[in-house]
Amino acid sequence: MTTLALITGATGGIGSAIAHKLAGQGYSLILHGRSQTKLNKLLQELCGSHHSISADISKPLMCEKLIDDAFKIGTVSLLVNNAGVSHFANFTSSDIDEKQTTHIMQINLIAPILLTKAFISRTKPNFQGTIVNVGSALGSIGFPGFSLYCASKFGLKGLSEALSREYADSHIRVVYFGPRTTNTSINSQQVTDMNKALNSKVDSAEFVASQFMQLLNSNKRRKIVGWPEKLFARINGVLPELVDKAFKQKIKKIKQFANIVTGDIK
Template identity: 45%
Template sequence: MKLQNKTVLLTGASGGIGRTVAKTLARQGAHLLLVGRRTDSLNTLLEELPGQHRAITADISSDEGRQLIATHCQESGGINLLINLAGTLDFSFFEYQSDATIEQIITTNLLSPMLLTRRLIPLLKTREEAAIINVGSTFGSIGHPGFASYCASKFGLRGFSEALCRELADTPIKVFYLAPRATDTSLNSTAVNDLNQALGNKTDSPQRVADALVELVTSNRQQHYMGWPEKLFVRINALFPGIVHSALVKKIPVIRKYTEHQLETK
């Protein structure tokens, strides 16, 4: 899909990756509907973008918010591309997470994108060319200690993307799945950044994720896993999970150290 003059709905637009994605898409000539929960952040972003775009202040985790988004899409004459980017994470061992935190992660990262997508599929079907991009994570393929709830949400999003891609194969809608590795955004706590450094994990910039997203949708590949050796670990974990399991179990003392430090600073 060429992005020039395409109408794109982007959730999580005011976040670290979202802002960069919005700027990258605007430079490609797309018309953007930017979704976020903070009007001031969205308006600031609008001022930074070339071209004419619209902001939608809405919470995708509520039915009211999803209906508001759908209404804006209809009033804009429809959309060509839905990008489910909104997300959240909490770095903690599962037993120490609250029910509210677990529910928020699953709702924001999995349930809300599913419900929003279902509401917009009829609108997307009316276009000659349409697509959905679900932004997941390497942790949607590898269960990592300290991120059990986050992994569950991203594993679910990956499965949803795969099944939906097959369901919509005889429609104009294409479904893409992008799996970034660790990315330098405000979602990462100090403990997460320190853990990545201690484990030697490489971290990508939001711009690299934005470029990968554009490359994915314009190349018409169904999925893309970012980073090396992360994409190799994804394949090894699928074929020989015991190898990755042993490697991560050895790192538990280091991971536990940083989760405990985060608990102390909360």
Template identity: 35%
Template sequence: MSLKGKRILLTGATGGIGYPLALALAAKGARLALVDRNGERQEEIREEIVRSGGDAVSIVIDLLQNQAPASAVRIAMQSLGGLDMLINNAGMIDFTLFQQQDPARIAQVMSINAVVPMQLAHAVLPQFLAQGSGRIVNIGSTFGSIGFPHHAVYSASKFAVRGFSEALRRELEDSGVEVTYIAPRATRTALNDAAAVRMMETNRIAMDDPEVVAQIIVRAIEQGRKECYIGGPESIFARLNGVLPRLVDAGLKKKTRVAHAFADRGVSINPE
């Protein structure tokens, strides 16, 4: 499919993948509604796109607030005259021992990574169905296929996104509305803190530049792909986990032991 003239709502527009993805989409001629809570940075990105001859509007909103996803979709439709695509890119990640994770943070990560994408899809779906076309793109993770140690909540949230994408794609068969699930492997973004980066370097875990990931996402959309797993070895490992999880358990033992020291923040979280 051609992206020229397509009206796209992109969440997490100021993030590590979101920024190069916004530029790549705009370079293809897409009209963008950039959604993020970082208004200052988002306006800088919007201005950069406009200076390059692109078309973008900025919607500053905290998607964790009540009714915010529906409001973001409504504003985007009003600003662009409708929507052709939703890209759920906003997300959070924690690298920590599960017993040290703040219970409030657990709810926050699950909400922004899994619940908010569902709410946005729910809000945009009536128009897509009415026009008989549209695409929902959910950015997941390799950790949505492999429950990765020290990323328990993040993995759970991305498993949810993968399951939601699969179920919704099947539900919308013959409707004209498409669903694409994209699973990057580790990416060099600010979402990974210093401890996570050191752990990945020590364990020789491959990390992609966000610009590379953005280009792969754009190609997957243009090709109309239903799923796209980034990274050959990671894709194989993810599929192996689906049929031989105990083998993957064994394969991760050494990396888990190394990672434990990096993940242990020495903080005890006791819920009130």
């Protein structure tokens, strides 16, 4: 029997790479994004028969409707909470206001909470369901200039950990996946320039999707992608002072880039 999977943000760089991998492994997909044109293009590229739903998940009511609409297609047994937005700016910049804060928290944290709750409440006893929350290496490492993004992804990591423990005695599996910087359009030009200046490693979306599949096909509950980020995430949990020191050496460079205000809400 084919497994039906709902991927939010499937029209983006990482989401579409994950969609290609899952379709290649025989999953039947419900692709989500905001743009029906982008969804249609992805549907044409994929092998097999799949579905799409467009919805703006910055509106809380749309989250429950998205799950309702997905279950009208069939019983979904894999939910990939992948849709996300990033934000990079000095904390005191005019770009960080109530509207921006609410927008980022809604898409990166509140939407996955609402989608997960609606998904789990649809499942029946003994139902085998998996939820993968796509966080970030910045969900374990506070990075200057990414304050709102880090706050949302640390929250998502906490949610995933608590739920994976809460459902450990059931057939529901909750998994947290944290890529490091990946070459997609989520990163503004200033972030790309900063990464070059800091010599930070950047992964391709295809590589990240193969790491996602490794996690999905394992019995693990968490994965941070890439070296040294994997190590940094662990050190930051035990000895954050060491990571403070590493950032102190880079802060001047980071602030040069974080000073450039873009102010766009995508």
